[in-house]
Amino acid sequence: MSEQDAQQKDMASKAHADVHQDESDAAQGTTRLKIFRGDAEGGSEVEYEIPNIEGMVVLDAVLYIQAHQAGDLAVRWNCKAAHCGSCSAEINGKPKLLCKTRVEEYEGQEIRVHPMRAFPVIKDLVSDVKWNYEVARSTIPFQSDEQAPFIMYEEDVERLYEPKKCIECFMCQDVCHVLRTHHKHPEFAGPRFFVRNQWLEMHPKDTQSRLEYLKEGQGGIGYCNITKCCTEVCPVNIKITDNSIIPLKERVADEYYDPAKWLMRKIRGRRSPKTGAVVGRNGNRNGG
Amino acid sequence: MSGGTLSWSSFTARFPWWAGSVTTVAILGAFTIYSIFIVFFQPVGEYGGYLLSPMYSPPVPSPIDWLSPAIFVLWIPLGFRLTCYYYRKAYYRAFLWDPPNCSSKAQQREPRSPENYSGERNLWVFNNVHRYFLYGSIIVVAFLLYETIRAFFPDGFGITIGSLLFLLNVVLLSGYTFGCHSMRHLAGGRVDCYSCVRGGNLRRKSFQWVSVLNGRHMFWAWVSLFSVWGADVYVRLLMAGVITDLRLV
Numbered sequence: 001m002s003e004q005d006a007q008q009k010d011m012a013s014k015a016h017a018d019v020h021q022d023e024s025d026a027a028q029g030t031t032r033l034k035i036f037r038g039d040a041e042g043g044s045e046v047e048y049e050i051p052n053i054e055g056m057v058v059l060d061a062v063l064y065i066q067a068h069q070a071g072d073l074a075v076r077w078n079c080k081a082a083h084c085g086s087c088s089a090e091i092n093g094k095p096k097l098l099c100k101t102r103v104e105e106y107e108g109q110e111i112r113v114h115p116m117r118a119f120p121v122i123k124d125l126v127s128d129v130k131w132n133y134e135v136a137r138s139t140i141p142f143q144s145d146e147q148a149p150f151i152m153y154e155e156d157v158e159r160l161y162e163p164k165k166c167i168e169c170f171m172c173q174d175v176c177h178v179l180r181t182h183h184k185h186p187e188f189a190g191p192r193f194f195v196r197n198q199w200l201e202m203h204p205k206d207t208q209s210r211l212e213y214l215k216e217g218q219g220g221i222g223y224c225n226i227t228k229c230c231t232e233v234c235p236v237n238i239k240i241t242d243n244s245i246i247p248l249k250e251r252v253a254d255e256y257y258d259p260a261k262w263l264m265r266k267i268r269g270r271r272s273p274k275t276g277a278v279v280g281r282n283g284n285r286n287g288g
Numbered sequence: 289m290s291g292g293t294l295s296w297s298s299f300t301a302r303f304p305w306w307a308g309s310v311t312t313v314a315i316l317g318a319f320t321i322y323s324i325f326i327v328f329f330q331p332v333g334e335y336g337g338y339l340l341s342p343m344y345s346p347p348v349p350s351p352i353d354w355l356s357p358a359i360f361v362l363w364i365p366l367g368f369r370l371t372c373y374y375y376r377k378a379y380y381r382a383f384l385w386d387p388p389n390c391s392s393k394a395q396q397r398e399p400r401s402p403e404n405y406s407g408e409r410n411l412w413v414f415n416n417v418h419r420y421f422l423y424g425s426i427i428v429v430a431f432l433l434y435e436t437i438r439a440f441f442p443d444g445f446g447i448t449i450g451s452l453l454f455l456l457n458v459v460l461l462s463g464y465t466f467g468c469h470s471m472r473h474l475a476g477g478r479v480d481c482y483s484c485v486r487g488g489n490l491r492r493k494s495f496q497w498v499s500v501l502n503g504r505h506m507f508w509a510w511v512s513l514f515s516v517w518g519a520d521v522y523v524r525l526l527m528a529g530v531i532t533d534l535r536l537v
């Protein structure tokens with residue numbers, strides 16, 4: 001056995017421990033990854049070579065490099081179970097959860113790992129997502145006339161389960177061309193927050209309207225041209241465009257673009273966005 | 289992730305990123321040219337008194353000889369498709385490259401600069417009339433249903449290839465029309481509390497039915513486009529005497 005082989009075997013067994021594999025799944029060959037190294041000032045790709053381990057995800061590969069080859073390589077992660085949404089980055093130009101993406105998916109292809117590009121880079125694979133928390137603060141919060149705990153019926157809340165699945169990985173924000181290419185951050189909330197607003201708007205106990213925020217305010221839903229890249233990348237399969245954005249666009253159309261609706265409002269008075277009841281009389285949300 | 293999803297993505301990954309755009313442009317472009325040709329150069333679209341091409345239904349008599357009666361009808365389904373949320377996605381991507389697709393490389397080719405990009409805020413804001421085209425299209429589908437029934441009576445009851453084609457067309461068009469996002473909103477999507485409103489359960493059920501169709505809206509959009517197109521070509525071939533309408537029953 002050559003010295004190189006011995007070294008490789010050693011590396012492979014260390015990687016084994018990292019990914020909790022059986023000793024019997026010995027490493028087969030190596031994989032090369034190009035990883036962005038740099039910060040807000042700039043940077044470049046650096047190539048690393050690591051031993052293959054069956055079932056290895058890209059985060060394993062990155063952590064292997066961090067442990068054995070580049071101790072200062074920055075990467076953000078927490079759960080390693082596709083739950084916390086921390087490890088979002090871009091693999092070959094597409095947003096991915098590093099902990100959910102297997103290396104073997106890229107067999108025969110280059111693997112190029114970069115931080116999310118719609119946000120400023122802090123270091124290496126870590127980008128600064130704090131802008132999203134500012135948008136979260138601009139969102140009109142839940143408010144109800146009633147005191148929690150509420151009695152709610154299954155049929156009224158079943159549509160709220162899907163938006164609730166969001167793990168705030170912000171990959172939909174990253175891939176959205178309105179943010180990524182057109183940098184509309186100050187006037188566009190982005191798909192993640194349309195998901196959030198849909199949840200709030202459809203909540204049977206919430207009494208606020210967010211349509212003005214969405215159309216005129218920081219929501220900026222008109223910038224979205226429903227081209228569905230957000231839906232393509234969501235790791236929890238929220239149908240962002242079909243089930244959150246388009247329903248909100250339809251509600252905005254009710255309020256701002258539908259002459260018949262406008263006329264009805266003039267004649268019959270404004271109705272509650274929640275129940276269709278005339279608003280203002282007894283504040284009765286339960287009327288028909 | 290299911291095996292099916294994996295193999296579909298690996299199938300599409302074989303094509304260059306612009307392949308989807310080129311296909312969409314080719315099909316929608318050809319359909320548009322075909323429709324313009326019908327409207328301006330084909331005043332008649334009926335065969336044997338029982339097969340009226342779907343592009344001419346409902347039949348409105350044209351006051352000008354050379355102008356096809358289709359012009360008084362076709363703007364409704366064409367407007368419906370033009371403002372449809374699915375086709376919007378398709379043409380923003382394929383024709384305007386806004387963006388051509390989702391990869392980083394493709395997005396870098398977006399032709400509009402940040403200052404010039406306004407999404408659906410300026411020109412495309414007219415797409416918000418979609419619901420009115422939906423109302424019109426429901427009427428058109430009702431007429432098509434009537435024409436389909438007529439197609440089963442070439443001379444007394446009978447089933448021909450033409451009548452089956454018309455039946456298929458009306459089914460596919462209904463799948464497209466009743467799975468529309470505006471329909472979904474109208475049916476019950478805009479209600480927040482089904483248990484609070486009168487007829488809430490019916491609203492919820494309708495919402496769920498429309499949602500089932502809506503989940504495959506892209507599929508319905510394409511197959512119904514081809515069925516309308518196919519039915520019109522079929523009628524035209526019959527009119528030209530190239531084929532005969534084979535009678536099965």
Ligand code: SF4
Pocket residue numbers: 172175176177178190191223224225226227228229230231240241245
């Ligand atoms: S559908 Fe809208 S929000 Fe989603 S990525 Fe496209 S433009 Fe952005």
Ligand code: SF4
Pocket residue numbers: 085165166167168169170171172173191192195233234235236237238240
């Ligand atoms: S909607 Fe999906 S892609 Fe967007 S932040 Fe939530 S989980 Fe991530």
Ligand code: FES
Pocket residue numbers: 076077078079080081082083084085086087088097098099100
């Ligand atoms: S580390 Fe939590 S989602 Fe990847």
Ligand code: FES
Pocket residue numbers: 368372373374375418422464465467468469470471505
């Ligand atoms: S959304 Fe496609 S027809 Fe209405």
